[in-house]
Amino acid sequence: MKMKTSLFHCMHCEIRVSALLIPLYVGVLALIFTVMLSMLSYALHIPEQMTDHLEKETSGIPYIAEVSSVYSGNAYILSDLSYADAEIAYLSEEQLLTDIQLRHNGKQLMAENGRIAVCIKEQHQTLSVTEGRSMRLADNTDVSDIIWISDTAAQNLQVHAGEAITLKGAYAGQVTLQIAGIFAAQTEDDPLFYLNAATAEQLMTHNSLSKRQTCRITFSNYAECQKGMRQLETLGCEAKCAWFEEADILYGNIRSIQLTFWLVSVILLLCVAIVLYAMNSMIVDYRQRFFALLRCLGASVRSILLLYGSISICLITVSILLSSLCSRLYIQNTVRLLNNYFNMELAVQQLYPALSELLLGWSGAILVCLPVFILLYRKLSRYNAVTLLRQSEREG
């Protein structure tokens, strides 16, 4: 009981004065670090959870993205999209059929329902050829001015393999092409002819000038659409998901929140650096004197460490609880935000990440504060009354 009274007296004494500063600073540091870690964790994890959730919610619902670019060759670039869920990119058929005219000997081929494949893909090598040669992989990029036409088209145009035909491009340019082969069209929906990338590009570009082209890509769900959008942006395309605008806005909000959190975290980090600097210079020096004075007045090192340690642990516990509450509030805000767009199930789904975040905050604070404590007390314990007396002597 007497020990408790004494400790209480000492604590009371300490709390009354600036001796509180070191524990307080450590407590504040813990608070800042925990909030910072919570925010970082939030900024890192929430968009992922959001994407996962969107993927589940929108699975099986196709999303169509409007993609436009000043480079007409986009059709071929888009064909290289790595997303398996994205369909092979076409320039719109209407656009091609309107803009590209196939002429030969005064005859014009304009089959209303005919399709034109503008890229030679690997799978096209299996095309069954009735005349001429089959496609080769090298035809895709290395060889230009060649064309494969369907047997229906060949009959209409009365041409054979090895002959030349002329295609009128979208901007009045004309390209003469060698018929490399004639393939057997199995159905009416089969393309009328195949071009390789380089040739199609020639047809779609006017005197090397560019014109904005638009095409549509279908994605299997919204999440894939978002991924595709990002890749398209890197390709220089202007992409916009035409459907599900609410989710698009929400996704944008989350990204902006993420950015904000990053910025706030950086500011907090700077605050921590400033606090650490101040603590290291002014406060520690002051505490060292007080520590030495206490030793002169008869306090043992153990009792001083016990005093400081108990106050610090109390403050850190309070600060951790406060910061945990803060991180819970972040989560709750997110859940509320998402529930406005989705349903209550999401709140349940967020429970586990919230708990993880809480644990992360705690362990982060402990991990950060423990070395600070150890360093501080090791530094303090080196100073004793001798230091104080020597200092007095120097001042004299």
Added chain:
Amino acid sequence: MIEIRNASKQYRAHSGEIPVLRQVSLQVAKGDFISIVGKSGSGKSTLLNCIGLLDRFDTGEYRFLGKEIAKLSTAKLAMLRNRSMGFVFQSCHLEYAYSVYENLCIPMYIQRASRKEIDRRAAEVLELVGLQHTLRRRANELSGGEQQRINIARALMCDPDLILADEPCGNLDTENSNGIMNILAELPARGKTVLLITHDNEAAARAHRQLQIADGEVWES
């Protein structure tokens, strides 16, 4: 009260071991007022540290109040320092955010004294130094001379047997210095032993015994 026989102390440096105190022998009786005069670097502060139980002699024997100091643990030394010694520094080292009363309380808190006992002692020591009216004032509101008096009062709070004063008048003007020396000079009459370290010969002359220290050797002048 203090018995030191053939005590030596040396510090370790890069260049090797530097002797600070050489074969010091000293006997101090209760109620003595002793001054130790020496130049800077002569070893007087080291002697004070060792006598004040803040440091230990490397060799020799030191007995304080009949106790063999070398055999005591650090906790016991801390307790002995609290109950039987009072330090007066050149710089007051008062907690400026504390009131005078709270500054006086610190050594008594360490001693786990009761509130009643603390109040009684605070009134006594403040009367001794003539600053009863400052009890509730903050330490930073006091003048330099008053702060040093409070410093002495704090050293006397636990009713110690020995007062160790290290240049107590170093930062004060003549008038305040005289005031402080008067207080210290009165203490032996109250049964306190005073060990004064100074380089001021005038202050040293007020002591009953004057010791000289140079190159770690102590002798009575």
